[in-house]
Each structure stands twice: as C-alpha cells, then as structure tokens.
Amino acid sequence: MLRSCLARLRTLGALRGPRGGARPPATDTGPALRLFSSEEVILKDYSVPNPSWSKDLRLLYDQYMKKCEDGSWKRLPSYRDVAHLDSKLIKEEQMPQARIFIRSYEDGLGFEFVMFHNDVEKKTVCLFQGGPYLQGLSGWLHGGAMATMIDITSGMAASIGERIVTANLNIDFKRPVPLYSVVVINSQLYKAEGRKLFVSCDVRSVDGKTLYAEATSLFVKLDPEKSST
Numbered sequence: 001m002l003r004s005c006l007a008r009l010r011t012l013g014a015l016r017g018p019r020g021g022a023r024p025p026a027t028d029t030g031p032a033l034r035l036f037s038s039e040e041v042i043l044k045d046y047s048v049p050n051p052s053w054s055k056d057l058r059l060l061y062d063q064y065m066k067k068c069e070d071g072s073w074k075r076l077p078s079y080r081d082v083a084h085l086d087s088k089l090i091k092e093e094q095m096p097q098a099r100i101f102i103r104s105y106e107d108g109l110g111f112e113f114v115m116f117h118n119d120v121e122k123k124t125v126c127l128f129q130g131g132p133y134l135q136g137l138s139g140w141l142h143g144g145a146m147a148t149m150i151d152i153t154s155g156m157a158a159s160i161g162e163r164i165v166t167a168n169l170n171i172d173f174k175r176p177v178p179l180y181s182v183v184v185i186n187s188q189l190y191k192a193e194g195r196k197l198f199v200s201c202d203v204r205s206v207d208g209k210t211l212y213a214e215a216t217s218l219f220v221k222l223d224p225e226k227s228s229t
C-alpha cells in the first residue's frame, strides 16, 4: 500500500527532497506523508477540509469522496512544496523558498480547493472556494485567480504525471464570481494528437445553474530532446 502510494507520488513528481536550503516548516495541521530515506521529507496534503471550508465545499467534498469508493474517481493530493515540480524545470537548490503559489496563503484567505480525477473519462473536477486575498473588483474574484484554477484543473485532466506545459488557454468569463463562493470546475481531455493535449473546461455554481466561465486549452508534452526545458 505504502509502496503504491509512493510510486503514485513519484509519478506526480512530489517526492523530491530539498537539495540544499531549508524547506518551509510543516507547521499546519492536517494529514502529512512522512518518509525516511537518505533525506527526510515531510509533505502536508492541503486537499482536505480545514475550518475555513464553507458548508457547500464540505458537502461537495463528501459527495466526491463517495464517488471515490468504487475507484472510478480519485482525490488528488496537493502540496505546497516546490518538490511538486520537476527538478528539470526548476533548480530547487537555487530557490529553496519557492512554493506553489496557490498553496501559499493561510487557510481560507486564498485558494481553497480539492481536485478529483477520473482516469477512464479523462475528467478532472476542482471544487474551489476563492478567499478574500483573491479579490479583483470589489466583492468579486479576480479573473486571473480563476484562470489559474482553470489552467491547473485542465492540466490535470490533460496529463497526470507527465511533463506538460500550457501552450494556449482561452477563457470566456460569463459571470463574475463572488468572493468566498464555491464553484465547480469541470475539465475534460477531448483530444490527444502527438504531444498535443486538448482540454475543455467550464466553471459553474454549486447548483450547476450559473455558468461562470468556459475555456479551452492546449497542453504540450515537453520534448526531452530540447534543452531549453
């Protein structure tokens, strides 16, 4: 069990320890994966409920956790550490303070989210609650914050565990998203053509009645032959 869990995390690139420089302390509460190898790695998984989660977010989380019971859906863990990124893309030893920015806010102030993935259907769903530090126009979520979540959710639908980058992202913002509200981001890989992965996405209210945004995106698998990446 632990072995398969480690294999999965390695696939996601999550188990690279710091090669110099201090890792920010794992002071928050919540589940953590603790490993002992040549270096000690402690990873806290942020994709679980915390006290800042609204009732809507908790209810949806419970619904999706139920869907996970038959194995068709999987909750995706999420970490703050740069170890999440491929070491070929970022030189950790030169940037010991680097963090995944969406996980760098205190609970409830920024991006509260959890993602679920269905490998057969090539779908990723993100349950997202945007906090007060993500404000754009008064009372509303900044579109860039929404774009970030669309990008990452779509990227997860495109490819889990592979080195991909966003080549193109088109978003139609249909309605402003109120701060603190919960939205459901649905993404699906609909075409794969060589290194190119095409994803569609929409963002809806919890009851599904309000369409906040629609997006299409293109992700490209990095070419191992090319030195720039």
Ligand SMILES: CCCCCCCC/C=C\CCCCCCCC(=O)SCCNC(=O)CCNC(=O)[C@H](O)C(C)(C)COP(=O)(O)OP(=O)(O)OC[C@H]1O[C@@H](n2cnc3c(N)ncnc32)[C@H](O)[C@@H]1OP(=O)(O)O
Binding pocket: 084, 085, 100, 101, 102, 148, 151, 152, 154, 155, 156, 159, 160, 161, 164, 165, 166, 167, 168, 194, 195, 196, 218, 220, 221, 222, 223, 226, 229
């Ligand atoms: C908040 C942090 C979240 C972190 C998440 C934690 C881990 C989660 C893990 C996993 C989920 C992943 C989620 C991703 C989320 C974050 C992604 C980003 O922010 S990435 C940074 C922004 N993007 C770039 O910086 C790319 C910069 N561009 C490039 O590097 C190159 O242009 C690249 C790799 C895209 C293509 O370059 P070439 O030289 O390798 O290949 P060529 O031949 O140019 O393109 C390949 C094919 O793609 C088409 N193509 C390329 N760009 C296109 C475009 N803009 N529009 C249409 N087609 C395009 C080309 O026409 C070509 O197509 P033909 O094979 O000929 O059919």
